Amino acid sequence: MSARPQISPDAPAKAAGTPRLRADAERNRAAILAAAREVFAEQGLEAPLEEIAARAGVGIATLYRRFPARQQLIAAALIEKITQYAEAADQALADPDPWAGFSGFVERISELQAADRGLSDLLCMALPAGEQVEQLRSQANDQVVQLVERAKAAGRLREDFAGEDLLLLLIANAGIVHVTRADAPHAWRRFVALALDAFQRRDAPRLPPPPSTAQMTHAMLRLARDRGCSSRA
Numbered sequence: 001m002s003a004r005p006q007i008s009p010d011a012p013a014k015a016a017g018t019p020r021l022r023a024d025a026e027r028n029r030a031a032i033l034a035a036a037r038e039v040f041a042e043q044g045l046e047a048p049l050e051e052i053a054a055r056a057g058v059g060i061a062t063l064y065r066r067f068p069a070r071q072q073l074i075a076a077a078l079i080e081k082i083t084q085y086a087e088a089a090d091q092a093l094a095d096p097d098p099w100a101g102f103s104g105f106v107e108r109i110s111e112l113q114a115a116d117r118g119l120s121d122l123l124c125m126a127l128p129a130g131e132q133v134e135q136l137r138s139q140a141n142d143q144v145v146q147l148v149e150r151a152k153a154a155g156r157l158r159e160d161f162a163g164e165d166l167l168l169l170l171i172a173n174a175g176i177v178h179v180t181r182a183d184a185p186h187a188w189r190r191f192v193a194l195a196l197d198a199f200q201r202r203d204a205p206r207l208p209p210p211p212s213t214a215q216m217t218h219a220m221l222r223l224a225r226d227r228g229c230s231s232r233a
Helices: 011-043 049-056 060-066 070-094 098-115 117-123 132-153 163-180 187-199 213-226
Strands: none
Touching: 011 049, 011 060, 011 070, 011 117, 049 060, 049 070, 070 098, 070 117, 070 132, 098 117, 098 132, 098 163, 098 187, 117 163, 132 163, 163 187, 163 213
């Protein structure tokens, strides 16, 4: 007669502990993401990951187990914010007035920048391809092209306006928000109003040529590297 299998006395505890471990891991992940949103909003995307771990109440090793690379944490923490950017483009296209749609979109994304330094950084950089954030950004950018063309066709946006001009505005606005946040938190609104006034069609000399798409792409990737978010060349 074969011997009965021996059951370890702590086997039930191990089995019962598996769901608990999974629940703990999910709680840790949620705490890390909540802390990351707060810290990135306050300090930008180059904020120390150690501070995020401390606010989440976990060790830095736990943070790295969940998010081995900074860009993975950024993508997970800011996906809702970049979704708002995409939704703003979608809502702007639904506006029957081409200029109201375009100008409203510019004002909305500038407002999102002013409220969240992390998002402000993200809108001025490019994460590695494949991240969900980049997919959403690409969809939104396709709609922005339509916004620009509609406003031009309506005679409200100057003909020499280029898509790169919108990125230049975001980069400039990010700097204004960063410098004036504590002392003049609404200064960005005047800057955006001035920019929109300049964007409208005028009988004026043509602008200097815009930077190329390749140049701006390299600049966005360089900023991502400077923030520790990418190793791409």
